[in-house]
Amino acid sequence: MHPAVTLSIPQPCHQSWAVMTPTASGRHCAACQKIVVDFTLKTDAEILAYLAGAANGRPGGRFAAGQLERPLQRAAPAAPTRWRAMPFRPS
Known part of the structure; x- marks a missing residue:
């Protein structure tokens, strides 16, 4: 698990x-x-992805006040999609 x-x-x-x-x-x-x-218009996951790939450790950023001083939320893993075959019944 990643630290906050x-x-x-x-x-x-x-x-x-x-x-x-x-x-x-x-x-x-x-x-x-x-x-x-x-x-300012990026999600927490987009911010974390950008910072993880930043060339230098201290990129400059413009943030909304609500994005600061709180733990950023990582993207939740997508739930696998389950498909079920249904028989075709013409109407």
Whole structure:
């Protein structure tokens, strides 16, 4: 079982999202000198997947207040689909 992941930003960047330069994967923050990804509309599972594949350990991110300071929920495994053959009966 994976340990719970909780996001916190003790010292958030003061730079406004609106003044950051748009890029293919987010926006570039001149103050932080990193690409900032917009996670505000992403699910917990999407955030965890992105962070797991991040090249550096500290990517920049824009989050909604409700996404911070709580354990992120991993995606529940999909239940297997069971199909049952039904006899065909024309009407």
